[in-house]
Amino acid sequence: MIYFDNSATTQVDPRVAQAMAPWHTEAYGNPSSLHRSGRHAREAVEAARAQVAALIGARPREIVFTASGTEADNLALIGAFEAADGHLITSAIEHPAILETARALQRRGVAVTLLPVDQVGKVDPAAVRAALRPNTRVVSIMAASNVVGTIQPLNEITKIVRQAGVLFHTDAVQAVGKLPFDLAVQPIDLLSLSGHKLHGPKGIGALFVREGVRLAPIIHGGGQEGGLRSATENVAGIVGLGRAAELAAAEMEKDNAEAAYLRERLTTGIQAACPQAYVIGDTQDRLPGHLCVGFAGQEGEAIRLLLALDAAGIAVSTGSACSASHAAEPSYVLQAMGFDPFRARGALRLTLGRFNTVAEVDRVVELLPGVVASLRHIATVRA
Ligand code: PLP
Numbered sequence: 001m002i003y004f005d006n007s008a009t010t011q012v013d014p015r016v017a018q019a020m021a022p023w024h025t026e027a028y029g030n031p032s033s034l035h036r037s038g039r040h041a042r043e044a045v046e047a048a049r050a051q052v053a054a055l056i057g058a059r060p061r062e063i064v065f066t067a068s069g070t071e072a073d074n075l076a077l078i079g080a081f082e083a084a085d086g087h088l089i090t091s092a093i094e095h096p097a098i099l100e101t102a103r104a105l106q107r108r109g110v111a112v113t114l115l116p117v118d119q120v121g122k123v124d125p126a127a128v129r130a131a132l133r134p135n136t137r138v139v140s141i142m143a144a145s146n147v148v149g150t151i152q153p154l155n156e157i158t159k160i161v162r163q164a165g166v167l168f169h170t171d172a173v174q175a176v177g178k179l180p181f182d183l184a185v186q187p188i189d190l191l192s193l194s195g196h197k198l199h200g201p202k203g204i205g206a207l208f209v210r211e212g213v214r215l216a217p218i219i220h221g222g223g224q225e226g227g228l229r230s231a232t233e234n235v236a237g238i239v240g241l242g243r244a245a246e247l248a249a250a251e252m253e254k255d256n257a258e259a260a261y262l263r264e265r266l267t268t269g270i271q272a273a274c275p276q277a278y279v280i281g282d283t284q285d286r287l288p289g290h291l292c293v294g295f296a297g298q299e300g301e302a303i304r305l306l307l308a309l310d311a312a313g314i315a316v317s318t319g320s321a322c323s324a325s326h327a328a329e330p331s332y333v334l335q336a337m338g339f340d341p342f343r344a345r346g347a348l349r350l351t352l353g354r355f356n357t358v359a360e361v362d363r364v365v366e367l368l369p370g371v372v373a374s375l376r377h378i379a380t381v382r383a
Contacts, residue, residue, distance in 0.1 A: 001313050001314075001315060002313060002314045002315065002356075002360045002363060002364060003315045003353075003355075003356070004314065004315060004316050004350040004351060004352060004356065004360075004364065005315045005316055005317050005349075005350075005351060006197075006289060006351040006352060006353030006356075007146050007149075007174060007197070007287075007290065007317070007349065007351035008317055008351070009196045009197065009202065010196060010197060010198065010199045010200075010353050010354070011199060011353070011354075011355055012196075012199060012200065012201055012240070012244075013199040013200075013243075013244060013247060013354065015243065015247060016199060016200055016201070016240045016243045016244045016247070017240075019239055019240060019242075019243040020201065020236045020237070020239050020240040020243075021236075023041070023044065023235045023236035023239050024236050027040055027041060027044070027235075028041075028235075029041040029235075030232055031044075031045050031224075031232075031233050031235060032222070032224065032232070041233075041235045044235060044238070044239050045065075045233050045235060045238050045239075046060065047239075047242060048238045048239050048241060048242025048243075048245075049061075049063045049065070049238075049242070050242075051242035051243065051245045051246045051249075052193075052206055052241060052242055052245045054245070054246070054249060055176065055177070055181070055245040055246070055248055055249045056176060056181040056182075056183050056191065056193070056208060057181055057182035057183045057184045057185070057186075058183045058184070058208050059211065061211065061226075062183075062208050062209055062210060062211055063206050063207075063208060064206060064207045064208075064209055064225045064226065064228045064229050065204065065205075065206050065225055065229065065233060065234070065238050065241075066204075066205045066206060066207055066229055067203055067204065067205065067231075067234065068194060068202075068203060068204070068205045069095075069097060069171070069173035069192050069193065069194030069197070069205040070097040070194075070205070071205060071229075072173075072192035072193065072194070072205045072206060072207035073095070073097040073098050073101060073171055073173075073192045074097070074101050074218055075207050075215065075217075075218050075228065075229065076138075076140070076169045076190040076192060076207055076215070077098070077101045077102065077105060077138060077140060077169065078101060078104070078105065078216075078218050079215030079216050079217065079218060079228070080137060080138045080167055080169070080190070080215055081105050081108075081110050081137060081138070082216035084105075084108040084109040084110060085109055085110065085135070086110055086111070086135050086136070086137035086138075087110070087111040087112075087113065087133045087135050087136040087137060088102055088105060088110055088111070088112045088113070088136075088137065088138050088139075088140065089112075089113045089115060089128065089131045089132070089136060089138070089139040089140070090102055090112070090113070090114060090115070090139070090140045090141065091114065091115045091116075091117060091123050091141055091142065091152075092114045092115065092116055092117060092332070092333075092336040093117050093121055093142070093145055093147070093332075093333045093336050093337070094140070094141075094142050094171060095142065095146055095171060095173070097171065097173075097192075098140055098142070098171055099114075102114075102140075111133075111135075113131045115127050115128065115131060115141075116336060117336050117337055118337070118338075119337050119338050120148075120150055120281055120282040120283075120337070121145050121147075121148045121150035121281055121282065121333065121336075121337050122150055122152060122153065122282065122285070123141055123152055123153070123157065125153055125156035125157045125160055128141070128157050128160055128161065129160045129164075132160075132161075132164050132166065136164070136166050137166065137167060138166065138167045138168075138169055138190075139157070139161045139166055139167070139168050139169070140168075140169040140170070140171065141154070141157055141168075141170060142170060142171040142172070142173075142174070142175075143170045143171065143172040143174070143175035143176075143179060143191075144172075144174045144175040144178070144179065144286075144287050145174070145281070145333065146173070146174045147292060147319055147331060147333040147334070147347075147349065148280050148281030148282075148286075148290070148292045148319070148333065148334075148337070149174075149281050149282075149286040149287040149290025149291075149292060149351075150281045150282040150285060150286055151175070151179065151282070151285040151286060151287065153285075154170060154186070154188070155186075158186065158187045158188055159187065161187070162187040167189045167190065167213065168187065168188055168189050168190070169188075169189065169190035169191070169192070170188055170190070170191050170192070171192050172191050172192060172193055173192055173193055173194045173197055173205075174197060174287060175287070176191075176193040176194075176197075176198060176248070177197070177198035177199075177244075177245070177248035177252065177255075178252070178255075178256060178259075178287050178288060178289075179287075180252065183208060183210070188208070188210070189209075189210045189213050190207060190208060190209055190210070190213065190215075191207070191208040192205065192206075192207055192208075193205060193206050193207075193208075195237065195240060195241040195244055198244050198245070198248050199244050199247065199248070199353070199354055200240050200241045200243070200244030200245070201236075201237050201240040201241070201244075203234065203237055204234055204237035204238060204240065204241045205241075206241065207228075209228070215228060217229065217230065219231060251354070255288075255353075255354050256288040257288075258354075259288040259289030259352045259353070259354075259356075260288040260289070262289065262352045262356055262357075262358065262361050263288060263289050263290065263291050263352055265358065265361050265362075265365075266291055266350060266352070266361045266364065266365060267279060267291055267293075269361065269362070269364075269365030270293060270365060270368055270369075273365065273368070273369035274295060274368070274369050274372050276295050276296040276297055276298070276372075277293050277294070277295055277296075278293065278294050278295075278296060279291065279292070279293055280292040280293065280294055280319070280334070280337075280347055287351075289351055289352030289353060289356075290349075290351050290352075291349070291350045291351070291352075292319055292347050292348070292349050292350075293347065293348050293350065294319075294343065294346045294347045294348075295346065295348075295372055297376070298346065298372065298375060298376055299342050299343045299345060299346030300342060300345055300346065301346065301375045301376075302318040302319065302345055302346050302347055302348055303318055303345075304375055305348055305371060305372065305375060306318055306348065308371045308374070308375065309367070309368070309371060312367050312371065314363075314364055314367065316348055316349060316350050317348070317349040317351075318331070318345075318347060318348060318349065319331040319333065319334050319344070319345075319346070319347025319348070319349055329345070330342070330344035330345045331344045331345070331347065332344075334347060350364070
């Protein structure tokens, strides 16, 4: 299989799997236990916390382990709105982990503003400034889009938000490990990340909570993770996330350079063979391995393209990417970028990661035009 769906999830790096293995079968103590086995597990959890913190320029005590990026997003927003009033500003192209949480808060009485984006998927910092109200408690803008890969102007946005004395959260699930973060200097108060997007395991995430920021827990119990996330720690997952973070920190430059090279090779190859192909998203400020591509005149075909590529052993997503049940629907992200509902069904998302190769890119460039042409033929015959 050729796996070009690294924004959906990534292969666990074998070095991560190796680091995790003993924590299931040999060193399985509970980090809250006082005996040696428990203390050993506690040390592993704290070592991983330091590794995650180092990747984003945070202090270890500012890292709260969660069970996913989704949970980190929920904890950030719900935790900041313990009192059911106030105002939340976010964008129309956020992942459902943010949008559905915002809707849930809205049902509890929080006012929510969804900011629009431009045709490449960027939020205008001036729009953030204009949306601020005296009772705005949180602004949450994703660092980079999971659908089109566009990187948001966080520096400009965070300056405005900080000046207003409002909390700033970013869903950096797609960005951490690809974009450098230095939270010692960046005015970000809360940041979500997820293990399985950076060649770590699924079912583990983390929320950076700047020292001094007060959140209410959303899971209650034994008081682990400084009382913010009760439950016995997922030691193997945490160790895996820590090792994945360490590898990302060491290899980010190399990984990014390779992904960017492969993405350009893929883009030029596809465009040379399919003149109707057009790139969606920002051409400059985009995640290095991310290509969202539409095929003019075949906008309704993305799901069939995906299935035909799958039959040829190539895994990609559509632009409606986050769940299979929505794959055939118009993407709300592309619609927010100004695509009409028909064109908003037409994008393919090809996302490259650490383990992709030139040979795989060349194979996709070789196969894709034929697949596109065969569907075009069917579309014409049907019409
Ligand atoms: N936020 C973004 C931008 C994502 O792309 C994803 C996953 O696709 C999530 C949040 C959810 O992360 P997790 O799968 O760890 O719950």
